[in-house]
Amino acid sequence: MxxxxxxxxxxxxxxxxxxxxxxxxxxxxxxxxxxxxxxCLAQTSKVLKIGAPIPLGGVGGAYVGIGWGYNDCEKYINxxxxxxxxxxAFLVEDNRWDVTTEIAIINRLLTMEQKDELLLFCGNLITxxxxxxxxxxxxxxxxxxxxxxxxxxxxxxxxxxxxxxxxFSTGPDYAQQVGLLLRYIxxxxxxxxxxxxxxxxxxxxxxxxxxxDMKEDCKKLGIEIVSEEEMAPTAxxxxxxxxxxxxxxxxYIIWHGFLPGMLVAPVFVKxxxxxxxxxxxxxxxxxxxxxxxxxxxxxxEGLIGVNANVMWxxxxxxxxxxxxxxxxxxxxxxxxxxxxxxxxxxxxxxxxAHALEAASAAGALTREGVRKALExxxxxxxxxxEGKKFSYASHxxxxxxxxxxxxxxxxxxxxxxxxxVDEELK
Amino acid sequence: MVYGLLGLxxxxxxxxxxxxxxxxxEFLVVGAFLFYVLHFQWRIPLLVASPAGLGAAAxxxxxxxxxxxxxxxxxxxxxxxxxxxxxxxILAGGLQAVAGSTPYQFSLRLPPLVLDLGDIIFPSPxxxxxxxxxxxxxxxxxxxxxxxxxxxxxATSESQPKALCFGINAHLVLxxxxxxxxxxxxxxxxxxxxxxxxxxxxxxxxxxxxxxxxIGGLDSIPGALVGGLIVGVVExxxxxxxxxxxxxxxxxxxxxLVLxxxxxxxxxxxxxTVRIERV
Numbered sequence: 001m002x003x004x005x006x007x008x009x010x011x012x013x014x015x016x017x018x019x020x021x022x023x024x025x026x027x028x029x030x031x032x033x034x035x036x037x038x039x040c041l042a043q044t045s046k047v048l049k050i051g052a053p054i055p056l057g058g059v060g061g062a063y064v065g066i067g068w069g070y071n072d073c074e075k076y077i078n079x080x081x082x083x084x085x086x087x088x089a090f091l092v093e094d095n096r097w098d099v100t101t102e103i104a105i106i107n108r109l110l111t112m113e114q115k116d117e118l119l120l121f122c123g124n125l126i127t128x129x130x131x132x133x134x135x136x137x138x139x140x141x142x143x144x145x146x147x148x149x150x151x152x153x154x155x156x157x158x159x160x161x162x163x164x165x166x167x168f169s170t171g172p173d174y175a176q177q178v179g180l181l182l183r184y185i186x187x188x189x190x191x192x193x194x195x196x197x198x199x200x201x202x203x204x205x206x207x208x209x210x211x212x213d214m215k216e217d218c219k220k221l222g223i224e225i226v227s228e229e230e231m232a233p234t235a236x237x238x239x240x241x242x243x244x245x246x247x248x249x250x251x252y253i254i255w256h257g258f259l260p261g262m263l264v265a266p267v268f269v270k271x272x273x274x275x276x277x278x279x280x281x282x283x284x285x286x287x288x289x290x291x292x293x294x295x296x297x298x299x300x301e302g303l304i305g306v307n308a309n310v311m312w313x314x315x316x317x318x319x320x321x322x323x324x325x326x327x328x329x330x331x332x333x334x335x336x337x338x339x340x341x342x343x344x345x346x347x348x349x350x351x352x353a354h355a356l357e358a359a360s361a362a363g364a365l366t367r368e369g370v371r372k373a374l375e376x377x378x379x380x381x382x383x384x385x386e387g388k389k390f391s392y393a394s395h396x397x398x399x400x401x402x403x404x405x406x407x408x409x410x411x412x413x414x415x416x417x418x419x420x421v422d423e424e425l426k
Numbered sequence: 427m428v429y430g431l432l433g434l435x436x437x438x439x440x441x442x443x444x445x446x447x448x449x450x451x452e453f454l455v456v457g458a459f460l461f462y463v464l465h466f467q468w469r470i471p472l473l474v475a476s477p478a479g480l481g482a483a484a485x486x487x488x489x490x491x492x493x494x495x496x497x498x499x500x501x502x503x504x505x506x507x508x509x510x511x512x513x514x515x516i517l518a519g520g521l522q523a524v525a526g527s528t529p530y531q532f533s534l535r536l537p538p539l540v541l542d543l544g545d546i547i548f549p550s551p552x553x554x555x556x557x558x559x560x561x562x563x564x565x566x567x568x569x570x571x572x573x574x575x576x577x578x579x580x581a582t583s584e585s586q587p588k589a590l591c592f593g594i595n596a597h598l599v600l601x602x603x604x605x606x607x608x609x610x611x612x613x614x615x616x617x618x619x620x621x622x623x624x625x626x627x628x629x630x631x632x633x634x635x636x637x638x639x640x641i642g643g644l645d646s647i648p649g650a651l652v653g654g655l656i657v658g659v660v661e662x663x664x665x666x667x668x669x670x671x672x673x674x675x676x677x678x679x680x681x682x683l684v685l686x687x688x689x690x691x692x693x694x695x696x697x698x699t700v701r702i703e704r705v
Contacts, residue, residue, distance in 0.1 A: 003590065061625070062527035203675055230675060234632045236618055240665020240677060263630065266529050267622030295623045297531035337528045339666035 006122075048088045048365070050352050051109045052123040054345075055236070058096030058263050061261015065338030066124075066148075067092045069323075069345015072330045077353045084360045088353060090122070099128035099205075099257075106133060110141055119359075119370050121145035122352035128205040130154045131165060138166045144371040146351055148344065150174045150285060150308070150396070160373065161395045168374055169396040170347060171308025172421040174206075175213035177284045177400060178254060180306050182214070184402055184416075185252050186221050198227040198250035198279075199270065200241065207257020210284075212359045215256075226250050233262040242268070242275045253281045260291040269296040269303065280304055288403050289340040293410050303405040305412065308397065309347060310384050312339035313411055318383030319347075336410070347381065354379055385418050400423045427559035428614050430431060432631075432656025433638035435610035437650045441583040442603040443495065445506030446644070450611060451632025452517035457483035457612020458619045458628065459521070462530060472534065474505075479616070480609045487608025488601050495604065496597060519627045529623035534616075555617040562613045563651065566606065570647070579603055637681040641688050643698025652696060657681045 050100040054066045070090040078087045091109060095102035102124065109118060121137075125147035131154070137145055146168040152175040153159050154167050168322045182197075189195040197218065201207035207230075218225055227248035229241040245253065253272060258265045265287060271357075272281055281303055283292075288305025290312070296303075309315045315324070327334060334342045358373035360363050385399050398421045403412035441446045442552065447453070464470045470478065483661030494513055498505050534554070541548040582589040583601040590596050611632075615624075618631050631662035638657050642649025665677045694700050 013655060057522060057527055061529070061627070062522070064526075064551075085525060113502055142677070145688060231671075232675065232678060234630045236625060236628065237661070237676075239552065240662055240669065244670050261527055261529065261625070261627075261639070263622065263625060263627040266531070270533075270551070270622055274551070295529040295531060297533050297623075337526075 011277045027288065028301075048083055048085055048086050048356055049113055049118045050090050050356075051093075051106065051113075051118060051121040052090040052348075053093045053095040053102050054124045055097040055215055056094035058101075060100050061259060063124075063261070063341045063344075065334060065341025065343075066345035066348070068332060068334065068338070069342045069347075070349045072326050072332055073349030073353065073426050076326045079348075083356045083365075086360075086365075088356060090349065091118075092123075092351075095124055095126070096130075097124070099124065099126060099132060101199065102129040102267045103132055104124060106137075110143070116366065117286075118143070119365070119367055120352055120355060122348050124148050126206065127151040127154070127209055130164075130329075131205055134164060134167075138164050141367075142166055142371075143353070143367045144168060144374055146170065146348060146355075146374075149206070149346065151206070152178065152213055155396050156213065157209075161393070164395075166371055167395060169393070170351065171285060171397050172306075172400050173218070173396060174210035174256065174284055176398075176421040176425055177306040177308075178210050178214045178256065179217050180255055180400060180402060180419060180421060181282045182217055182221055182283075183424065184222055184304070185223060187352070189251060191251070194222045194224055195251045196224050196226045196249065198229070198245040198248060198253045198257040199255060200227055200229045200231055200234050200238075200245070200263070202257035202262075203230045203258055204233065210256060218244070230323075231258075231264050231268060233258070233264055235264040236267060238264060238268050238271050239275070244270045245272070246275050250276075250279060253279055254283070255281060255287065259286050260289065260295045265292065266295040266297075266299070270299040273299040285309075285400075288412055290410055290412060291337050291340060293405050293407060293412070294337055298407060300405045301407040303412075304415075305403055305405075307403055307412065308400045308401050309340070309343055310414065311403075311414075312343055317386075319381060322346075322382050347384070350382060351379075388418070394422075427556045427563070427651075427658070428617055429634055429638045429657050430651040431559045431563050431610050431634040432567050432614040433636035433642060433650035433654050434566060434647065435607040435614070436635050436639045437642075437645065437647055438566075438579075438603050438607040438610070440497035440639070440644045441647075442579065442600055443506055444497070445510065447607070448507065448510040449490075449514035449517055450635050451629030452514050452521065453483075453487070453608055453611040453631050454618070455521055455624070455626060455629045456486055456517065457608060458522060458532075458615035458624050459525060460486065461612065461616050462532065462619075462624055465534075466530070466532070470585070472536075476616075480612055483612030484605035484609045487604040487606075490608070491601050491604035495600065499597065499600070517628065518629065521629075525626060527626055529625035529627075532619040532622070532624045534620045551617075551620050555621065558617050559614065562610065566610060566649065575602065634681070637685040640695055641681075643695030645699050646695065646697035649695055649697035656684060660684055 002237050053189050054063055069176045070092055071295050074088055074090050082088055093105045096107055125145055127149040130147055130149055130151055140142055144166050150169055150171050150173045152173045154164055155169045155173040156175050185195050227245045229244055231241055232237045283305040288307040293300040310319055355374045358377055359369040364410050374392055378389050380389045390397055401414045401418055402416040404411050404415045436447055436450055460482040465475035494509050495506055536554050538550045539553045540550055578594055579599055582594055582596050584606050586596050637654040639650055641656055642653025660680050661677050664680045668676050
């Protein structure tokens with residue numbers, strides 16, 4: 001049987017099909033509208049990324065605690081709702097305490113990540129990297145970078161916001177730290193003749209950084225530098241350097257440019273104690289942490305130093321309280337050797353998050369917006385400095401304390417209140 | 427003397443298998459860590475922990491030989507040398523994964539000995555480092571030259587095929603040599619760690635053994651001793667007299683300069699066997 005023309009044959013059936021198609025199309029249209037709307041909503045919420053190179057190996061040792069600090073800080077901020085609904089993420093990478101590796105990490109992140117997502121670097125950024133990348137970071141890509149370095153060249157008199165507008169630090173520069181130590185020496189020295197000082201440093205950008213300012217400061221204060229010795233970070237024997245110091249009969253030793261994880265650090269402290277018992281050894285931020293006591297043992301008793309952070313065991317400090325609360329919440333167990341690093345990770349992490357929040361509040365969640373937000377910040381670091389607030393206009397926090405090591409308690413105990421270096425070094 | 431002991435560990439292996447152990451630094455750290463665990467963590471007294479730690483280091487050396495060197499017996503010595511390069515990387519990574527990168531406090535409770543000569547002073551850990559190294563070096567020499575097993579090792583080192591013909595189990599001898607070498611390296615690791623602290627980075631000290639054995643001669647036991655003394659003295663003199671005159675860091679370089687000079691005059695080292703190869 002012939003079925004005849006399609007249009008006229010079984011017309012009611014075709015109408016029904018058409019109706020069904022129309023219904024499907026309508027539903028699809030509504031669904032696509034809904035999906036498009038959801039996609040738009042999803043696009044408005046993005047992940048704000050913070051490049052975070054830290055040392056997890058290499059000659060300076062591993063500072064895993066900093067990474068844990070970032071992780072838990074990230075969790076804390078994101079659980080609070082992130083930065084105006086945007087989640088934050090620390091892109092933790094191992095720089096092996098090596099300038100070349102760190103530069104490669106920074107370049108890779110700058111290439112791979114979107115400009116409106118990677119808004120900040122917040123990490124180790126060792127002195128050598130800051131120097132090598134100064135043109136690129138401050139002129140070419142213009143991304144704010146909060147560093148764990150306290151380089152004089154970058155943050156001191158010769159540098160600062162005028163020259164390096166995108167570099168930020170979290171404490172007094174190394175020359176200011178040494179300046180505090182020199183004033184301590186001046187006050188502590190009881191002999192009629194001026195104090196004689198031996199200086200030991202590592203042959204790195206970090207180690208040599210404050211030397212010129214230190215010499216100038218010594219002249220001003222009437223302190224004579226009688227010996228100057230370089231010690232490689234990987235040296236297993238520094239007896240000849242220490243013997244040279246001993247010959248010069250110093251009253252004090254300042255050592256700078258080392259980390260407790262460096263092989264030479266405990267070797268130097270032990271050797272100096274054996275060859276020159278009774279001569280005080282004074283150090284800067286990175287050797288004034290409990291890990292130094294753990295590494296050098298008995299020889300660390302009485303080590304003196306400057307540190308710009310709060311210590312783990314200062315449980316009454318609001319910043320430490322916050323960190324410990326969040327650590328427990330995260331179920332994190334931080335071994336003794338990593339506690340100072342964990343605190344440092346949190347300090348940097350919270351500062352980074354604070355900068356993003358301030359930029360977001362100002363309606364400028366861009367690299368430039370974050371820089372302006374940091375520069376315009378007056379913040380108390382969650383109460384770290386006994387409630388005192390500081391303007392970040394100078395790109396560094398001017399606070400530090402002097403500590404002395406107590407072997408019995410395995411702690412560096414503060415022997416000074418929080419000192420504002422801008423006032424102390426006037 | 428410590429460098430001499432370290433060099434002895436390399437020389438023994440080279441004599442027995444003509445392979446250069448590039449994993450010397452990692453052997454040093456593993457040996458010292460084994461002792462650290464026994465003495466400082468498990469609180470075993472020094473007199474018991476020392477032989478036990480060295481024994482554990484010997485077992486480690488034997489294990490390494492059994493798993494990586496033994497399968498290469500009869501192959502060119504270069505294969506074994508290359509294996510030690512790989513081994514060095516594996517051990518370095520493994521050590522860091524297990525022990526981390528932070529230094530471990532390492533202070534042996536030994537009777538205080540100080541030699542004060544005015545401008546020059548030898549504090550207790552340094553004197554003990556020398557004494558322990560001399561004693562250990564002496565014991566190894568006694569074992570090699572005054573015992574039956576020492577004679578067997580010497581015979582195998584002279585010629586593996588001939589030793590096999592005489593019924594000597596060359597596999598076992600090589601295992602023993604690696605065990606003794608690991609003990610020598612571990613002993614030097616312990617005294618080196620006692621000067622500062624113990625960390626994975628202590629392995630860089632192993633590199634010092636290279637100029638020591640090349641200066642003395644790769645296959646010479648007295649050469650290891652003399653090479654160690656030369657490197658130690660040259661380093662100390664450079665540190666005391668040249669570095670203060672502006673040559674900062676020269677101490678690290680000077681052993682290699684001496685090595686270069688020695689190799690110009692005696693390409694096989696001061697006491698190394700001169701080999702004439704026909705091409």
